[in-house]
Amino acid sequence: VIYEIDTFFPSSASDVFKIEARSGEIRLTGALDFETVTFYELQIKARDKGTPPLSSHCSVELEVLDVND
Numbered sequence: 001v002i003y004e005i006d007t008f009f010p011s012s013a014s015d016v017f018k019i020e021a022r023s024g025e026i027r028l029t030g031a032l033d034f035e036t037v038t039f040y041e042l043q044i045k046a047r048d049k050g051t052p053p054l055s056s057h058c059s060v061e062l063e064v065l066d067v068n069d
Helices: 009-015
Strands: 003-008 018-019 024-030 039-047 055-063
Touching: 003 009, 003 018, 018 039
Parallel strands: none
Antiparallel strands: 003 039, 018 024, 039 055
């Protein structure tokens, strides 16, 4: 199975998140700032290597909490 992030909300999230294509593990590539963005939504697509290839999708929602204040 190959994983990829299909769409980001907000679009600036493409600079903050990445996904490992083989494991589907989502990682941060930058810092999250509560004052800038409090909610992210990632549309994830999973595709197999069959003939024909089958795919599915899911939504990952992330709420950033301001724990320092």
